[in-house]
Amino acid sequence: MKTLLVTGGAGFIGSNFCHYWAKQYPEDKVVVLDALTYAGHQEYLSELQAQAGLEFxxxxxxxxxxxxxxxxxxxxxxxxxxxxxxxVDRSITGPDAFIETNIIGTHNLLKLAKQYWIDQEKPGHRFHHVSTDEVYGSLEADDPAFSETTAFAPNSPYSASKAASDHLVRAYHHTYGLNVSTSNCSNNYGPRQDKEKLIPLIIHNILHGKQLPIYGDGMNIRDWLYVDDHCYAIDLILQKGNAGEVYNVGGENEWANLHIVELICDLIDKKLQDNPEYLARFNSSPVANGSKARDLISFVKDRAGHDRRYAIDPGKCHAELNYHPKETFETGIAKTLDWYLTEALKA
Incomplete structure (x- = not known):
């Protein structure tokens, strides 16, 4: 039996990780610490608090x-x-919160982990830090994907703050011997994501007949990873990953933003056409009014410092951890869409 502290466990990836962990290791004690900002929702954990003894x-x-x-x-x-x-958008208009949380908050955790684990010689500990591919900067169309040895080149206050926290985690391993690991992941998608993010925003806006804003020409490319596959990778890193190592976790699934939006439009159109209950409930949607969701697409001024392409090379995870995503993009996006439609029906 282990006792885990999961910070940010009421957010998108964190809450999915808690659900994953409860299924895999029901005997473990999980303590979730979350500030419940706009992206944190304690109700995502209510089932676990009732059934699995998770403490919030x-x-x-x-x-x-x-x-x-x-x-x-x-x-x-x-x-x-x-x-x-x-x-990223919030980091451009209000970077202070990113510096305080991502750098100072991470350092607070590292200091206490050192105090309780290293200074008191506690064996078997692990500090796993969840980071992002954005610390590596931007790729051109023909550039090789980011590897663990790619130089950091963050281009936004958000990615710069995450890069700084990555360096702190590394420093606490090399200076104090803290047992750490870091994962830099590509864009996650799946249930429980806040609707400010691309995929849930597009789903929400289609269902309510709102415009689908696309930055610039829509050809910014991201590598998409189903959130449960990310949780599985973290599990493998905790089990098999070496202390002090960085592991890039990706879906090997690159899509331009515009093409993702067009795909979701077509999938929702079909869902509503095939399901009278959905069609009646979402009567503001384009399909309910005889048109197509793609008609809602609009192009807006590009974001400042918008990175053109991210792509992750997960070869190290494959070779050292035998990690391979369990979901295809087709199965993952279908599960994601079903979850958001079910939640929208409850609203």
Whole structure:
């Protein structure tokens, strides 16, 4: 039996990780710490709190005194650190929160992990830091995908703050011997994602007959990874990953933003046409009014510093951890769409 601290566990990837972990390791104790900002929803964990004994703590990783209380109270074996400000647009208009949470908050956790694990000689610990492919900067169309040895070249306040936190995690391993690992993942999609992100935003807007804003020419390319496959990769890293190592986790699934939007438009059109209950409920959608979801697409001024392409080379994960995504993009996007339609019906 292990005791895990999962920071940001009420957010998108964090809550999915908690559901994944409860299924795989029901005997483990999981303590979730989340500040419940706009992207955190405690109700995503309500089933686990009722059935699996998960404990939720409403708090901020910037609150060092609260973190001290948690470390004194619980014998943590692992920390899985998701908590972060993560929306690039918000980092452009308000970078301070990204510096405070992503850098200072991460450092607070590292200091206490060192105090309780290294200074007290606790064996078997692991601090796993969840990062992003955005720390590597931008790729041209013909560039090779990012590897773990790609130089950092962050282009937004968000990615710069994550790069700084990655360096801190590395430093605590090399300086103090803290057992750490880092995963840099590509764009995640799936259930429980906030609708400010591309895929849930597009789904929401189609169902309510709103415009689908596409930055620039829509040809910015991202590598898409189903969220449960990301959780599976973290599990493998905790089990098999070597201390101090970085693992790039990707879906080998590159799509231009415009093409993703067009795909979702076509899938929702078909879902509504084939399901009278959906069609009646979402009567503001284009299909309910005799047109197509693609008619809602509109192009808007490009975002400042918008990276052109991200792509992850997951070869190290394949070779060292025998990691391979379990979902194809077709199965993953179908599950994602079904989840959001079911949630929309409840609203």
């Amino acid at each position: 703590v409403h708090g901020d990783i910037r609150d060092y005194a609260l973190l001290e209380e948690l470390f004194a109270k619980y014998p943590f074996d692992h920390i899985v650190h998701f908590a972060a400000e993560s929306h």
